[in-house]
Amino acid sequence: MPALDPFVIAGPILVVVADIIVYVVVGKLGTKSSGKGGKYQPFTGGEEQIPVRGTYQSELFVFAALFMVVEAFALILAGSFASSTNFYPLLFLAGGGGVILVITWWLLVVGGMRA
Amino acid sequence: MIATQVAEILLFPGLTFFVWIAFLFDWLDRKTSARMQQRVGPLLAGPSGILQPVADFFKLISKEEIVPEFADRFIFFLGPPLFFAAPAIGIIFIPVLGTAAIVSNEYDLLFVLFIIAFSALMAAFLGYSAAGRWSTIAMGRLIAQYTGYEIPMIIALITPAILAHSLSITGIVFAQQNMWYIVFAPLSFIVFIVSALAELEKPPFDIPSAKTEIVGGWMTEFSGRPLAYIKLTKNLSYAFLSALAVSLFLGGPLGPVLFMDPTLQAALDFVYFVVKLLFVGFLIFVIRTALARIKIDQAVRFFWMVITPLSLIQLAFIMVLWWK
Numbered sequence: 180m181p182a183l184d185p186f187v188i189a190g191p192i193l194v195v196v197a198d199i200i201v202y203v204v205v206g207k208l209g210t211k212s213s214g215k216g217g218k219y220q221p222f223t224g225g226e227e228q229i230p231v232r233g234t235y236q237s238e239l240f241v242f243a244a245l246f247m248v249v250e251a252f253a254l255i256l257a258g259s260f261a262s263s264t265n266f267y268p269l270l271f272l273a274g275g276g277g278v279i280l281v282i283t284w285w286l287l288v289v290g291g292m293r294a
Numbered sequence: 295m296i297a298t299q300v301a302e303i304l305l306f307p308g309l310t311f312f313v314w315i316a317f318l319f320d321w322l323d324r325k326t327s328a329r330m331q332q333r334v335g336p337l338l339a340g341p342s343g344i345l346q347p348v349a350d351f352f353k354l355i356s357k358e359e360i361v362p363e364f365a366d367r368f369i370f371f372l373g374p375p376l377f378f379a380a381p382a383i384g385i386i387f388i389p390v391l392g393t394a395a396i397v398s399n400e401y402d403l404l405f406v407l408f409i410i411a412f413s414a415l416m417a418a419f420l421g422y423s424a425a426g427r428w429s430t431i432a433m434g435r436l437i438a439q440y441t442g443y444e445i446p447m448i449i450a451l452i453t454p455a456i457l458a459h460s461l462s463i464t465g466i467v468f469a470q471q472n473m474w475y476i477v478f479a480p481l482s483f484i485v486f487i488v489s490a491l492a493e494l495e496k497p498p499f500d501i502p503s504a505k506t507e508i509v510g511g512w513m514t515e516f517s518g519r520p521l522a523y524i525k526l527t528k529n530l531s532y533a534f535l536s537a538l539a540v541s542l543f544l545g546g547p548l549g550p551v552l553f554m555d556p557t558l559q560a561a562l563d564f565v566y567f568v569v570k571l572l573f574v575g576f577l578i579f580v581i582r583t584a585l586a587r588i589k590i591d592q593a594v595r596f597f598w599m600v601i602t603p604l605s606l607i608q609l610a611f612i613m614v615l616w617w618k
Contacts, residue, residue, distance in 0.1 A: 198382055205519060
């Protein structure tokens with residue numbers, strides 16, 4: 180197995196941590212509010228009906244999910260063309276695939292796939 | 295050593311530097327489009343209004359954040375910094391001073407491809423988390439557009455990798471010491487620029503954020519700090535994709551003049567990189583100002599029927615060249 184520069188993993192983590200810290204810190208500048216009432220209704224552009232969550236174009240989500248799977252396989256093929264070792268392609272594919280898996284799981288949980 | 299690398303990642307030539315480039319791109323974009331439309335553009339904050347994007351950012355983060363009643367609160371709050379993280383991570387793999395990036399690896403181009411995909415998907419899920427009518431419609435449009443431009447963009451980015459026999463951005467830049475890859479793969483460069491316009495939701499592919507049709511698109515329900523972050527992320531993606539085009543097709547920071555002194559050489563590399571970055575950015579500014587928005591079905595058809603075949607033709611040409 181080739182030696183792995185620790186910053187290949189630590190660099191992105193550092194960026195994400197710094198990003199979230201700055202986001203939380205600058206959040207102290209403005210006020211935050213949530214609750215019920217007209218101010219907190221989604222913007223309808225003057226129409227009366229409030230949209231119902233999770234009933235919009237489920238076929239598109241199925242297609243997008245399948246597209247992501249095909250894309251992951253395409254990247255595996257692309258990454259294997261001159262590969263001397265399969266360690267890094269597998270590492271990055273595991274990372275990228277994991278992220279896509281988590282957000283697809285979130286999509287399923289909130290109801291994007293419901294008909 | 296570790297402190298130096300951390301400073302490079304967070305300050306220069308990493309995150310902070312590219313955030314300022316993002317602000318500069320925003321100003322140049324607004325100024326260029328204003329000039330092309332016989333307007334003045336930003337004028338008041340700083341010389342010629344150059345600090346207007348910074349002023350806009352601080353104005354937004356100081357405003358009230360309103361969370362809609364039906365929003366998915368977790369994604370609504372955590373989504374904007376994660377959306378920002380995608381291009382912010384990507385830029386640390388871009389060589390700015392010399393041929394070596396701050397962080398590089400044998401397969402970092404693959405990682406960057408995932409980052410680009412993640413960025414588009416985060417935008418879609420941010421729109422969905424807001425649970426508003428306009429943001430939901432925009433999210434559908436965004437996913438449809440994504441399925442159109444993603445494949446040609448990947449093929450366009452893989453083409454220089456095949457030419458360089460490397461999946462490392464640093465390796466691809468290094469391999470362009472004699473000739474930039476835009477000479478061998480001009481179609482891939484064009485395909486990448488067109489796909490980048492779609493990824494950035496710039497005209498003629500600003501369908502997911504079409505203001506005259508669906509209010510603010512998938513950003514309609516966002517305000518205050520999340521909106522400031524989302525707008526900054528879009529400009530950072532602008533800078534990141536331009537930097538990627540510079541690295542893969544225009545030789546990155548490589549230029550014709552070489553110095554023996556490493557400090558002078560690094561300074562010259564930096565100048566070359568910024569000039570090329572501004573050139574690619576300017577190309578996008580002009581295209582986006584000159585063209586009008588098309589419909590979503592036209593956009594997807596255009597990508598599948600025109601842009602994808604173009605990218606495949608270029609790939610086939612390069613494969614023939616490579617096997618020789």
